[in-house]
Amino acid sequence: MATAQGSNAQLIFGEESTFKTMPGTPAGTVIPFLNESLGQKTPLGRSEIITSNRNPVQPFQMERSVDGNFSTELTPLLGLLFKHALGTVATTGAGPYQHIFTVGSLPTGLWVEKGFTDISQYFQFNGCKIGSMGFSFSGRGGVAPLNIDIMGAKQTIDTSSADASPDTLSHSPFQNFEGAIEEGGSAIAIVKDVDFTIANNLDGDQYCIGADGERAEIPEGVVAVTGSITALFQSITLYNKAVNFTESSLKLTMTKGSGDGTAGNEVLELLIPELVFEEQVPPVSGPMGVNVTLPFQAFYDDSTEASAIQLTLDNAVATY
Numbered sequence: 001m002a003t004a005q006g007s008n009a010q011l012i013f014g015e016e017s018t019f020k021t022m023p024g025t026p027a028g029t030v031i032p033f034l035n036e037s038l039g040q041k042t043p044l045g046r047s048e049i050i051t052s053n054r055n056p057v058q059p060f061q062m063e064r065s066v067d068g069n070f071s072t073e074l075t076p077l078l079g080l081l082f083k084h085a086l087g088t089v090a091t092t093g094a095g096p097y098q099h100i101f102t103v104g105s106l107p108t109g110l111w112v113e114k115g116f117t118d119i120s121q122y123f124q125f126n127g128c129k130i131g132s133m134g135f136s137f138s139g140r141g142g143v144a145p146l147n148i149d150i151m152g153a154k155q156t157i158d159t160s161s162a163d164a165s166p167d168t169l170s171h172s173p174f175q176n177f178e179g180a181i182e183e184g185g186s187a188i189a190i191v192k193d194v195d196f197t198i199a200n201n202l203d204g205d206q207y208c209i210g211a212d213g214e215r216a217e218i219p220e221g222v223v224a225v226t227g228s229i230t231a232l233f234q235s236i237t238l239y240n241k242a243v244n245f246t247e248s249s250l251k252l253t254m255t256k257g258s259g260d261g262t263a264g265n266e267v268l269e270l271l272i273p274e275l276v277f278e279e280q281v282p283p284v285s286g287p288m289g290v291n292v293t294l295p296f297q298a299f300y301d302d303s304t305e306a307s308a309i310q311l312t313l314d315n316a317v318a319t320y
Helices: 079-086 235-241
Strands: 007-016 027-028 039-041 065-071 087-092 097-103 108-116 121-138 145-152 152-158 179-185 189-198 224-232 246-254 265-275 291-298 311-316
Touching: 007 079, 039 121, 065 121, 079 087, 079 097, 079 121, 079 311, 108 145, 152 291, 179 189, 235 265, 235 291
Parallel strands: none
Antiparallel strands: 007 027, 007 108, 039 065, 065 145, 087 097, 097 311, 108 121, 121 145, 121 152, 121 189, 179 246, 189 224, 224 291, 246 265, 265 291, 265 311
16 A cells, blocks of 8 residues: 655645635645644543542543644745735736735635645635734745645545545745845844834634534634844844834835736835834854844834735735
8 A cells, every 4th residue: 555655645625615615616726835833723621520539431422622823935826825814905007917915804714625636635624814924035045935724624535535626726935035035124234133023812612512523713813013123233223113112113025027017027015114113132152253133013103004014925826
């Protein structure tokens, strides 16, 4: 009997029109990934009943939880995931197109299928929402990783895929050398690393009687956008912004080719229009160069974007 190989596995993502329900004609997209841990868990409970001897009675099942994460590389074609991480998308253009993603109510849900294609086993997860999305950028080169946490409501196992002919994305990840950064509205040349996470604070405790232990809903909470920047410690300027609780902003722009939005020339702009840094004194960890790392929290007060974070994606995809 053949053993499933990770190299033959696939992840398919599609949108639901009714929460926790597979569409009548599922339309999915294969998204390349590095690793994943998505699955259903049903823990066993143990009774403390006394039965006149020391033997345990049969255990019982507790609530079912569909949870996990997956890692991929940031590409210009992941608009579906951006939409389900932030909530709102506005699209303009006639080809190429510009998609602006801002914080809003999350869409109904995603269905996700983990397929072991070489042994024809497919784990289908319904009622999925993105709990968090983590970005990381570095001055050392390489590609920009993307880490995503998923929370779902239901698992089904099948011997065939829900979508026998899904769309397949080309995989051309953004390289860190394709990036540019601004802090406080101006270009800055001393930032080594930027890491931040969009967290939707999902409520996974919505279990109802008669729902077979599955989550009935997964409401989202107040979004949290938090992260940190690490910069060369050349002056007190950045540190003083933390000490003085001075509002600032961050903008990272990833550009392929000419940046005109056609295939191979896409642009992704990640804008945090309002944030404050947290004070953290630069440590001396040895005789080499000193860096300053400043955690930050984003917020929305009066920015034009009306969103704690805004992603703007120019590509050849007509709609998300």
